Amino acid sequence: MNLNSQTFSSSRKPKNFNNPEHFIEGWYWIIPSRNLRVGQVKPVTILGRELVIYRGKDKRVATFDAYCPHMGAHLAEGKVEGNALRCFFHHWKFDAEGMCIDIPCLDTPLSLKLQTWPTAEKYGMIWVWTGEIPQQPLPFVPELEQEECDVAIHSHFLMNCHPSVVMINAIDAQHFNTVHELPIEIIFDGQELNENAIIFSNITPIKDNPFFIKLIRLFYKKAITYSVCYWYGSIVIVTLGPDFFHVHMMFAVRLHEGGKAEGQILLLTKKRKGFFGWLSNRVVLWLTKIAGKFFLMGDIKIVQTIKFDFKTPLKVDQPIMQFINHVEKQQSLMWGTWQEARSRDVESKPKRERWQDKMSND
Numbered sequence: 001m002n003l004n005s006q007t008f009s010s011s012r013k014p015k016n017f018n019n020p021e022h023f024i025e026g027w028y029w030i031i032p033s034r035n036l037r038v039g040q041v042k043p044v045t046i047l048g049r050e051l052v053i054y055r056g057k058d059k060r061v062a063t064f065d066a067y068c069p070h071m072g073a074h075l076a077e078g079k080v081e082g083n084a085l086r087c088f089f090h091h092w093k094f095d096a097e098g099m100c101i102d103i104p105c106l107d108t109p110l111s112l113k114l115q116t117w118p119t120a121e122k123y124g125m126i127w128v129w130t131g132e133i134p135q136q137p138l139p140f141v142p143e144l145e146q147e148e149c150d151v152a153i154h155s156h157f158l159m160n161c162h163p164s165v166v167m168i169n170a171i172d173a174q175h176f177n178t179v180h181e182l183p184i185e186i187i188f189d190g191q192e193l194n195e196n197a198i199i200f201s202n203i204t205p206i207k208d209n210p211f212f213i214k215l216i217r218l219f220y221k222k223a224i225t226y227s228v229c230y231w232y233g234s235i236v237i238v239t240l241g242p243d244f245f246h247v248h249m250m251f252a253v254r255l256h257e258g259g260k261a262e263g264q265i266l267l268l269t270k271k272r273k274g275f276f277g278w279l280s281n282r283v284v285l286w287l288t289k290i291a292g293k294f295f296l297m298g299d300i301k302i303v304q305t306i307k308f309d310f311k312t313p314l315k316v317d318q319p320i321m322q323f324i325n326h327v328e329k330q331q332s333l334m335w336g337t338w339q340e341a342r343s344r345d346v347e348s349k350p351k352r353e354r355w356q357d358k359m360s361n362d
């Protein structure tokens with residue numbers, strides 16, 4: 001592990017970590033799927049870029065840059081026709097690939113294409129890839145990769161700090177003792193899953209005291225799983241529980257205006273069959289919500305007022321430094337324009353094929 005504390009020195013600004021002008025190329029949530037019905041079109045601003053999304057008759061969602069290439073009308077004023085979108089102003093029509101397919105005052109439309117963005121749906125959310133071609137899969141819970149999931153879309157939040165600061169909370173071992181008063185020494189083992197994902201697992205047996213732990217101890221003596229998976233340096237999935245019962249929480253965060261963090265919390269569990277499966281999942285998701293509250297309590301206060309400046313990392317902060325190094329290696333884009341902040345230094349074709357394979361297995 002590279003524990004290069006230069007990462008934090010004020011003489012060198014991090015490329016991605018805690019940088020309010022950059023974000024990592026990746027999949028980002030737009031809105032919950034249920035908020036966009038067939039035939040609906042909506043304006044959205046994601047990572048500083050104005051977009052329009054709509055759901056065609058075939059139920060697929062398309063994402064375009066927001067303004068019409070004719071005279072700049074906002075396309076969200078337009079109308080969905082079949083699988084295409086027609087501009088409100090002079091009725092130019094664009095198909096889901098962004099091709100202009102009709103200009104009412106011309107016999108043949110001009111050869112024009114809107115800027116489109118790869119769009120997909122997973123875990124009850126619509127996601128957009130912030131580059132031309134997706135290089136990696138949609139974020140998934142590693143343990144549930146092959147499973148169908150039951151998802152509860154929990155709260156939406158805005159925090160007065162950079163998404164990076166929200167992210168590291170889950171692997172900040174010291175604060176579990178000081179803020180959450182857990183009498184445990186957490187030792188994380190970090191492993192990169194791919195270029196854009198990293199998992200930290202805790203394998204330390206948990207001893208002692210608080211009510212929450214005592215309750216679990218009545219039924220269970222072994223180590224309690226606490227694992228944290230990051231995607232695109234901006235989404236964190238926390239998995240918690242004894243080995244026979246895990247709860248999963250996803251905090252999907254985007255860099256908002258002014259370097260703030262805008263996030264969506266999802267609670268996830270494996271889909272269980274039948275009515276009783278459905279019922280037990282309601283209980284599981286409710287328990288997940290309680291676990292989530294337990295973890296958020298206390299942190300809220302600090303992330304609203306912190307002026308993050310990680311000047312003095314200790315050995316116990318190693319996982320945070322490993323996360324920062326992982327984040328710094330990823331492709332950086334400019335907030336607002338989505339232009340590359342630095343050229344990609346790895347070739348992309350094999351990864352692209354891998355992503356397509358995964359998508360077709362979904």
Ligand code: FES
Binds near residue numbers: 069071090
């Ligand atoms: S501005 Fe869209 S068709 Fe004219």
Ligand SMILES: [Fe+2]
Binds near residue numbers: 175296
């Ligand atoms: Fe915390």
